[in-house]
Amino acid sequence: MSIFVDDDTRVVVQGITGGEGKFHTEQMLEYGTNVVAGAVPGKGGQEVAGVPVYDTVDEAVDAEDADASVVFVPPAFAGDAVFEALDTDLDLVVAITEGIPTQDMAKVNKRLSEVDTRLLGPNCPGIITPGEAKLGILPGNIFESGDVGLVSRSGTLTYQVVSNLTERGIGQTTAIGIGGDPIIGTSFVDALEAFEADPDTKAVVMCGEIGGEDEEQAARYIAENMDTPVAGFIAGRTAPPGKRMGHAGAIVSGSGTGTAESKIGALNDAGVPVGDTPNEVADHIEDFL
């Protein structure tokens, strides 16, 4: 089983005619994802990798009966592209774009609260149900179908932990990148809730990082609501306060909230073992299975 996507998911790619959009559409098709349409204003009527392109998401959804979209639109236009997706009745929108202005995302976040669509990201690698579908930029070959769910704020860290799991023969139900920005759609708690409800997910890996309080909230949720065991990893133990480590999410404020220490402490208190290395996370998961 899986959460959020499977081999029935029918995908629109927004920005399919751009370099990244085209490359990753081909990769997604190769993986077996049902990419049924592209949407690029002014490029309606073209084809990319055999996929028909429409001028609007609305048209694409109507014509091809799509239920999910992946956004590969440059940051200046990406907020608008997500609004466009939220104005159709898609079940899922995955925003890959990095660097969307925070105030644009605050407006998107507001609209999100008014619709039934689920948003993943932005600034995320996407989602994969191994052997069924991948929506995004994750390297398909490192994943294997299995029992472990994974949710992460960081793309490359996801790949690292998945490879540690797959090397030991531990496969995944679904792996989800929720994105590293300050304002994102689906949170750790949303993903954990879905994994808890999925009978095939026997254990969950949660990869967090410094900044914000999402991991602390997740820890509270795990303590109160989860029977499925969770192992964690937190990146940024060595990050100095007040410095922005890469993308917007990874910053420790001067006042001491959002530190690796507070996140690891909260997870440990919730009964979640936290690995010192990605490999140790895989050790913990092995113990659970």
Place this chain on the structure above:
Amino acid sequence: MRLHEYQAKQVFADAGIPTPDSRLASTVEEVMDAVDEIGYPAAIKAQVHVGGRGKAGGIEIATSAEEAREAAESILGMDLKGYTVDTVLVEAGVDFENELYVGITMDRGEGEPVAMVSTEGGVDIESVAEETPEKIAREHIDPAFGLHSYQARKVVFEAGIPRDVAMDVASILSTLYDLYESKDASEIEINPVMITSDREVVAADAVMNIDEDALFRQPDLAEMEDEAAGDELEAKANEYGFDYVRLSGNVGIIGNGAGLVMTTLDLVDYYGGAPANFLDIGGGAKAERVTQALDMVFSDENVDSVVFNIFGGITRGDEVAKGINEALEGFDEIPKPVVVRLAGTNAEEGMEILNEDLVQVEGTLEDAVQRAVKNAEEVTQ
């Protein structure tokens, strides 16, 4: 990106927020000319990007020419928490009765901006927030509608701002929100707003941080960036457009994706080494970026060894390998030992291209980090 006080005040003044009469000065003579025009008392304030300037000796009040000269001589050229002061703002002193705080920032938990008002101005607002949070009135703002006037009035009255100036403070708050939105600020703050003995309200300080992801639509503000204000290497990284943070250790770290690079830093520390930097080449980097990244890390004289950790998704291993070869083939002797770990998209192609005479290759993250730490230890022994 943080604006200097004088820049933020200019933005505030242009929007109609009252600010004290002021001049910018970079020599003692310019300070003396400025105080001649402005009169006494005058505040002389270091324009550097550090918090707590006052406590650190970066702000002096002069009540005479003699004091102004002394203040100018002591502040200009001084080292303030690692930054050299080469500019001061000379500002008319305000005869005040009360000091207030007003600010707007993004509440990331709620995903909405929040306006904050307090009668506890002129002090470290973070400690007020921690110790007596009830002294800060807050109002969340629907980003689709902006700050309604009634909300500005509500939060000002809730904070207990004196009734005779409450409407003026509410008006400043509304203007601040307009600026917050139109200038893509991530934080905007006046601490303190002073209430003068004539019951006028004046912005005696100004803080404005701009969302770097939005600078593409704020060309005027982008021009205000003071690159010299930071670390020399960080300025170079800025030029290349890298996410880079200089740290105090000797193991140089290059990787892709903030989470994985931070993890590499953490592992260097875990295996007994000390990271020299955080450098994220970003997603989808081509060979040229990789070459620039190595150039960056080699320019840091504290670096004794380098670890290159790539897990390709959108980034391709063959491009990275090409960049590493290009960067290193230019040297007669490789400046510092480089350990490379390539995984993910096109990693196999990358491994075939990579010139193993120039680098040490490791198959796992743990092995790569341990080898880089060992390389650094050998240099320091």
